[in-house]
Amino acid sequence: MEARNEHRSFFVLLIKEMKTKKRTVCFPIMNRVHYARQIYLLNLLQRHPHIDLQLVVGGTAILEKYERFFPAMTKAGFQVHDALYNVIEGGNHITMAKTAGLTALEFANSLHKLNPDIVLIRGDRFEQLAIAMVAAYLNKTIAHIEGGDVTGTIDESVRHAITKLSHIHFVTNEAARARVIQMGENPAMVFDVGSPDVEFAALNKKKLDASAINRSGTGYAIDFAQPFIVVMYHPVTTETDNRKHMETLLEVIDSLTMQTVWFWPNADAGTNEMAKAIRVYRELGKLKNNKIRFVTDIMPEDFLALLHKSSCLVGNSSAGIKESSYLGVPVVNIGTRQCGRLRGPNVRDAGYSRKEITDAIYAQLAHGVYKSSDIYFKPHTSKKIVEVLNNVPLQTQKKFYEQ
Numbered sequence: 539m540e541a542r543n544e545h546r547s548f549f550v551l552l553i554k555e556m557k558t559k560k561r562t563v564c565f566p567i568m569n570r571v572h573y574a575r576q577i578y579l580l581n582l583l584q585r586h587p588h589i590d591l592q593l594v595v596g597g598t599a600i601l602e603k604y605e606r607f608f609p610a611m612t613k614a615g616f617q618v619h620d621a622l623y624n625v626i627e628g629g630n631h632i633t634m635a636k637t638a639g640l641t642a643l644e645f646a647n648s649l650h651k652l653n654p655d656i657v658l659i660r661g662d663r664f665e666q667l668a669i670a671m672v673a674a675y676l677n678k679t680i681a682h683i684e685g686g687d688v689t690g691t692i693d694e695s696v697r698h699a700i701t702k703l704s705h706i707h708f709v710t711n712e713a714a715r716a717r718v719i720q721m722g723e724n725p726a727m728v729f730d731v732g733s734p735d736v737e738f739a740a741l742n743k744k745k746l747d748a749s750a751i752n753r754s755g756t757g758y759a760i761d762f763a764q765p766f767i768v769v770m771y772h773p774v775t776t777e778t779d780n781r782k783h784m785e786t787l788l789e790v791i792d793s794l795t796m797q798t799v800w801f802w803p804n805a806d807a808g809t810n811e812m813a814k815a816i817r818v819y820r821e822l823g824k825l826k827n828n829k830i831r832f833v834t835d836i837m838p839e840d841f842l843a844l845l846h847k848s849s850c851l852v853g854n855s856s857a858g859i860k861e862s863s864y865l866g867v868p869v870v871n872i873g874t875r876q877c878g879r880l881r882g883p884n885v886r887d888a889g890y891s892r893k894e895i896t897d898a899i900y901a902q903l904a905h906g907v908y909k910s911s912d913i914y915f916k917p918h919t920s921k922k923i924v925e926v927l928n929n930v931p932l933q934t935q936k937k938f939y940e941q
Contacts, residue, residue: 562590563927564619564654566645568597568665569804573611574838575735576660576683579920584616588928594648596622596641597665598805610837620648624665629810634664634775641668649676655932656681659704660734662689662697670703677934681706681927683734686714688878689856692775705933708923710736710860710914711880722938727930731923732916739846739861740915744839746847751799751840755833758797766797767899768848770855773808774875780808783873783890784815790895791827791852792819798830799844801855850902852895859885863911868902870895882911 563583567573573580583591593611595618600608611618622644626633641664649657649672657673659666660683673680682704685697701707701718709715710733718728752759760766771787773780784803791798803812816832819825836844842861845851850868851858854875862869863882871887872895888898916922 560588560590561656561928562592562652562654563656563658564592564594564649564652565658565660566594566596566622566666566669567599567611568641568663568669569599570835570838572660573599574841575738577614577838578738578741579734579923580616582920582924583927586924586928589924591616592619592652592654593617594620594622594645594652596624596644597663598625601625619652622648625805627805629773629805629808629813631775631807634807638664638668641665642672645669646672646676649673649678655679656706656927658683658927659700660684662687662693662700664692664696667696667699670700674703679706679930679932679934680704681708683708683923684710684714686716686718687880688717690774690776690874690877705936706926706930708926713880719939719941722940724937724939729922729926730916732919733860733914734919734923735857735860736864736914737916737919738838739842739864742839742842744843746843747840751833751836751844752831754836755802755831757831758829760797760799760829760831762847764797765849766799766847767791767794767850767852767903768845769798769800769852770857771812771853771872772804772855772875773806773812774854774873775807777808777874779890781811781815784812785819786890786892787852787872787895788815788819788825790892790899791830792825793827793896794899795827796829796849798827799848800830800832802832802834849906850899852899860914863913864915866908866910868905868908870898870902880913882908882913884908884911 583589600621624641624644626636656679658681659670670680682700685701685707686709707718707728708731712730715728715730719725746762748762803809846865851862852870854872858869858871859876859879859881863884869885871885873890886898886902888894
């Protein structure tokens with residue numbers, strides 16, 4: 539009888555321990571977007587009583603030249619569990635490929651040390667593909683945010699590759715969900731929750747802080763009582779004319795003589811050529827419009843406040859497709875980088891010619907603010923993601939789902 543009671547007590551304690559054991563979720567942050575657009579989600583994960591959040595920070599998020607986010611994260615109350623120095627600089631295709639390889643080497647050590655239950659991956663950058671590959675080989679459950687979207691550049695291939703390595707899928711719209719299922723993923727594991735980026739834009743109540751913008755970067759001190767535009771133009775990794783296209787855009791913005799906040803391009807293949815185009819244009823004295831401020835980064839709340847107040851966003855950033863659709867900001871989307879992505883009525887597409895870009899900007903400035911679109915917005919996006927992560931069965935082996 540005593541032995542039976544001992545066994546019963548043992549199993550009661552075991553079940554209690556299983557119920558109280560926290561689930562660990564590792565979230566790799568490789569650039570400003572991974573942190574900036576997921577703050578609300580990260581806060582919910584950190585405060586959840588049954589989840590331990592592990593942050594691994596690397597890529598440009600850790601580099602001084604990109605005004606690294608380490609201080610901002612710790613100030614916001616987040617603990618950084620590991621740091622990856624995984625960037626090989628050079629801004630070309632070889633260094634991009636080598637950075638992916640170095641990311642795999644470095645993250646393998648981090649993942650082995652931290653040993654989380656789930657690796658939560660956001661987006662479609664090349665570093666994230668390396669992280670997904672490592673997590674798969676170490677038999678970790680992988681959850682992916684923003685799979686199934688269609689765009690231009692190598693990001694398209696990377697995004698779909700991460701989908702095939704992932705077990706849990708958080709998509710932003712129904713069309714994306716259909717594509718993920720079409721790739722052989724189990725419909726029960728594909729959740730249309732909307733975009734965390736847009737959710738954060740909807741919840742952000744911070745007013746524009748002029749001093750925060752004008753303390754960052756270099757150039758003209760923007761008078762935010764007057765109209766201004768924002769430029770976010772990044773390399774297209776599958777194209778070879780990035781510098782030429784940047785030079786054209788410089789000429790267009792210069793000719794507008796309008797206040798401009800210009801964000802530095804992403805660290806991808808082609809970045810150095812684009813950055814060189816900006817430097818040469820300025821150093822040769824070609825820049826006639828002295829009302830441009832070049833910035834590398836600002837805090838996410840400040841960025842959304844800036845975007846919301848701007849007269850137009852010009853470039854090829856996904857912020858023009860997603861956040862701007864909800865905020866109603868007029869957008870001129872240039873080239874192929876966002877080709878195929880679901881967009882709202884606020885987006886006007888333009889080719890690479892000076893005339894197309896100029897005409898599109900003037901048309902958007904004349905139109906003004908658009909009605910808010912909810913194509914990427916669903917209520918409680920982050921809450922739904924956290925709920926799934928807390929309750930979904932952990933998996934390692936995948937099977938192709940036959941419909």
